[in-house]
Amino acid sequence: MKRSDTQPGPATAGAVERRVRIRTGPEPRVLLLGHVLDQGRSGVGRWAEQMLPRLAAELAARGGRLAVTTPPGATSSLVPDGADAIELDVPSGPPFVRWQREGPAVRRCLDAARAAGRPFDWVHTAHLPLPRRLPRDLVRVSWLVHDLRQLTASLVGTGRRLIAPTLYRAAARRADLVCTVSEHVAELLRERFGSHLADGAPLVVHNGADHLPLHPRSDRADDGFGPFLLGIGHLERRKNVAVVLDALALEPTLPDLVWIGRGPERARLERLARELGVAQRVTFLDGADDEDLARSYSRAACVVLPSLLEGFGLVAAEALRAGVPLVHARAGALPEVAGGHGYPFEATDPHDLVRTLSDALDCGAPEAGRTHAARFTWDRAARALADAWCRA
Numbered sequence: 001m002k003r004s005d006t007q008p009g010p011a012t013a014g015a016v017e018r019r020v021r022i023r024t025g026p027e028p029r030v031l032l033l034g035h036v037l038d039q040g041r042s043g044v045g046r047w048a049e050q051m052l053p054r055l056a057a058e059l060a061a062r063g064g065r066l067a068v069t070t071p072p073g074a075t076s077s078l079v080p081d082g083a084d085a086i087e088l089d090v091p092s093g094p095p096f097v098r099w100q101r102e103g104p105a106v107r108r109c110l111d112a113a114r115a116a117g118r119p120f121d122w123v124h125t126a127h128l129p130l131p132r133r134l135p136r137d138l139v140r141v142s143w144l145v146h147d148l149r150q151l152t153a154s155l156v157g158t159g160r161r162l163i164a165p166t167l168y169r170a171a172a173r174r175a176d177l178v179c180t181v182s183e184h185v186a187e188l189l190r191e192r193f194g195s196h197l198a199d200g201a202p203l204v205v206h207n208g209a210d211h212l213p214l215h216p217r218s219d220r221a222d223d224g225f226g227p228f229l230l231g232i233g234h235l236e237r238r239k240n241v242a243v244v245l246d247a248l249a250l251e252p253t254l255p256d257l258v259w260i261g262r263g264p265e266r267a268r269l270e271r272l273a274r275e276l277g278v279a280q281r282v283t284f285l286d287g288a289d290d291e292d293l294a295r296s297y298s299r300a301a302c303v304v305l306p307s308l309l310e311g312f313g314l315v316a317a318e319a320l321r322a323g324v325p326l327v328h329a330r331a332g333a334l335p336e337v338a339g340g341h342g343y344p345f346e347a348t349d350p351h352d353l354v355r356t357l358s359d360a361l362d363c364g365a366p367e368a369g370r371t372h373a374a375r376f377t378w379d380r381a382a383r384a385l386a387d388a389w390c391r392a
Contacts, residue, residue, distance in 0.1 A: 027062055027063035027064045028059065028062070028064045028121040028122055028386075028389045028390055029059075029064055029065045029067070029113075029118065029119065029120045029121050029122070030055070030059060030064065030065070030066050030067070030120065030121065030122040030123075030124055030389060031067050031069065031086070031106070031109065031110070031113075031120045031122065031123045031124070032052070032055070032066060032067065032068045032069070032123075032124045032125075033069050033102070033106070033123065033124065033125040033126075033127070033131070034048070034052075034068040034069050034070055034078060034079070035069060035070070035071050035088075035090055035091070035092045035098065035102070035127075036092050036093070036098075036126075036127045037052075037078055037126070042234060043146060043207070043311070043312060043314050044126065044146060046207075046211065046314060047126075047146070047181075047207060048078050049078065049211075050208055050211050050378040051378060051381060051382055051385075052066070052068065052078055052079070052080050052083065053080035053081070053082070054378055054379060054381075054382030054383075055083075055382050055385065055386060056080050056081070056082040056083040057082060057382075058382050058383060058385075058386035059386060059389075060082050062386065062390060064121075064389075064390075065083075065084065065118075066082070066083040066084070067083060067084040067085075067086050067120070068083050068084070068085055068086070069086050069087070069088045069090070069106075069109070070085055070086070070087050070088070071087075071088070071090060071091055071092050072087060072088075072089055072090075072091070073087075086109060088102075088105040088106070088109060089101065089105055090102045090105045095127075095128075095129070099129045099131075099132070102131045102132075103131040103132030103133055103134070104132075106123060106131045106134065107131075107133065107134065107135070110123075110134075110135070110138065110139055114138070119138070119139075120139055121139065121140060121389070122139065122140050122141070122142055122177075122389055123139055123140070123141050123142070124141075124142045124143075124144070124389075125141070125142075125143055125144070126143070126144040126145070126146060128150070128164075128167045128168070128171055129167050129170065129171070130143065130167075130170065130171045130174055130175070134174070136174075140176040140177065140392065141174055141175050141176055141177070142175065142176065142177035142178075142179065142385075142388070142389065142392075143171050143174075143175035143177070143178050143179070144179045144180070144181070144205075145178065145179070145180045145181075145185055145189060145202065145311070146180075146181055146185070146311045146312070147181075147185060147309060147310065147311025147312075147332070148168075148185060148188050148189070148192075148311070149238060149309055149311075150164035150167075150168075151164050151165065151168070151192070152238075152309060155237055155238050155308070155309065165192075168189075168192065168193055169193055169196055172189070172193040172196035172197050172201075173196045175198075175201075176198065176392060177198075177201070177203065177388055177389070177392050178197060178198070178201040178202040178203065179202055179203045179204070179205050179385065179388070180202045180203070180204055180205070180311070181204075181205065181206060181207050181311055181312040181333075182204065182206065182311060182312050182333035182336055182337065183204050183333075183336055184311070184332060184333035184336050185202075185311045185312075185333065186202040186204050189201075189202050190202070203384075203388055205381050205384045205385050205388075206312070206337075206375075206376055206380075206381060207312045207314060207317070207376060207378075207381060208376050208377045208378030208379070208380070208381050209314065209317035209318050209320075209321050209373055209376040209377075210321070210374075210376070210377045210378060211290065211378065212290050212293055212294045212297070212318060212321075212322070213290065213291065213294045214294065214298075214321070214322060215294055215295055215297075215298035215322075216298060217298055217322075217323055217324070218298050218299050227255045227256075227301040228255050228256050228257065228258045228299075228300060228301060229244070229254065229255050229256065229257045229258070229300065229301060229302050229303075229304050229357070230257075230258055230259075230260070230296055230297065230300035230301075230302070230303045230304070230324070231244060231257060231258070231259040231260070231261075231303070231304050231305070231306075232259070232260045232261060232293070232296075232303075232315045232318075233259075233260075233261045233305075233307070233315060234261050234262070234263040235259070235261055235262060235263030235264065235265040235266045235269065235284070236263050236264060236265055237265060237308075238307055238308045238309045239261075239263075239265070239306070239307050239308075240306040240307055240308045240329065240347055240348075241259060241265065241269050241306065242269065242272055243306050243347065243348065243349075243350050243353055244257055244304055244306055244353065245257075245269065245272055245273050245276055245278055245282065246276065246350035246353075247350045247353040247354045247357065248276070248278040248281055248282070249276040249277060249278050249350075250350055250351065250354050251354045251357075251358075254354070254357060254358075255301050255302070255361075256281040256282065256283070257281065257282045257283070257304075258283045258285065258296070258300075259282070259283070259284050259285070260285045260287065260288050260293070260296065261284075261285075261286075261287065262284075262286045262287060266284055269282075269284070270282075270284065293318075294322070297318065297319060297322035297324050298322060298324075300324050301325075301361060302324065302325045302326075302327055302357060302360050302361055303315065303319040303324050303325065303326050303327065304327045304328075304353075304357065305319075305326065305327065305328040305329065305334060306328075306329050306347060306353070307328075307329055307331060307332060307334065307347070308329065308331050308332070308347055309331060309332045310331065310332035310333050310334050310337075311332065311333055312333050312337060313328070313332065313333055313334045313337045313338075316328055316334055316337045316338050316342065317337050317373050317376045318373075319342075320338065320339075320341055320342070320365070320369035320370060320372060320373035321370060321373035321374065321376075323365050323367075323369070323370055324365055325342075325343065325360040325361065325363070325364055325365040326338060326341070326342035326343065326360070326365070326369070327342065327343045327344075327345060327353070327356050327357055327360050328342045328343070328344055328345075329344070329345060329346070329347035330344045330345065330346060330347065331347045337376075338369075339369075339372045341365075341366050341368055341369035341372050342369070343356045343357075343359055343360040344356070
């Protein structure tokens with residue numbers, strides 16, 4: 001079969017023409033680009049930890065195979081049993097250097113697999129830019145979008161913000177399958193790049209939330225804390241932790257805040273807490289394993305999620321599943337994931353947050369929240385993505 005690097009033809013009836021002549025069927029071989037997936041307890045890191053073993057099993061059950069690329073010398077624990085690890089001479093960053101090397105390296109990998117009689121049907125990625133010049137007539141590309149933070153002026157530098165639309169447009173044109181983790185992100189993609197997407201795109205594959213053990217709700221303080229507000233997440237600007245500190249300063253009767261997560265904003269937030277006179281009521285913990293996270297959920301008086309942008313909002317689903325009251329910002333995908341079972345507030349209004357926290361502490365968590373959260377399972381997510389690879 002002749003190799004081709006042709007670009008998409010002109011759009012017809014609002015859809016981008018797809019000229020694909022690759023092998024099709026229910027036994028897909030998928031090359032998953034894993035160079036930037038090893039991100040610890042981030043949402044992307046959790047996705048990789050939970051999805052890769054399940055995707056390997058789903059593909060194997062259908063006669064297919066998963067292969068995961070890794071950077072040079074990496075000993076990533078993310079490559080599961082039942083999947084192939086393929087080391088490529090491509091660094092995880094910086095993005096421009098990765099982009100320069102990734103396309104040629106992936107093409108060589110595809111050529112080698114084809115020469116060995118085991119061609120890949122799909123290349124799957126969740127990062128931008130997409131690898132350059134992947135042969136359209138020999139392999140399909142699936143692209144998973146976790147969020148659109150690179151398009152948000154207040155959250156990224158000028159350079160990234162200016163180039164991001166071009167990268168998203170190029171990815172939308174090239175991807176044969178576009179997936180998102182929420183309807184919210186899917187709608188944003190349709191609004192901004194709908195004319196470049198294939199028919200039916202994007203496919204929504206919600207994240208799971210069933211990775212943590214469950215413990216009975218408890219108010220025991222043997223961990224050294226009394227009743228507390230619990231926040232979880234990387235300390236970065238979009239997490240909007242400052243509004244919680246403002247709320248504590250406005251209402252001295254609110255429980256103390258325990259925030260689990262590290263990040264570049266910690267020093268600024270600690271300084272702000274001192275300036276507001278609430279430093280003694282705020283504890284930042286660098287991290288926690290799954291057992292500690294589960295126990296923190298079981299003992300928290302309330303979970304507060306003030307993010308300005310979330311493509312999914314894993315903490316929201318985890319909190320509902322644990323049966324703890326959830327206070328969340330009206331932002332991003334948080335209302336979608338909470339499904340009306342949390343207590344929403346305006347993300348930039350600390351007075352509204354005080355009122356909402358008081359309501360949540362008085363009324364507690366609705367039992368229906370647990371039922372709603374039960375729909376978010378990693379098995380379901382992996383099955384949906386594997387089904388899409390088989391159908392397309």
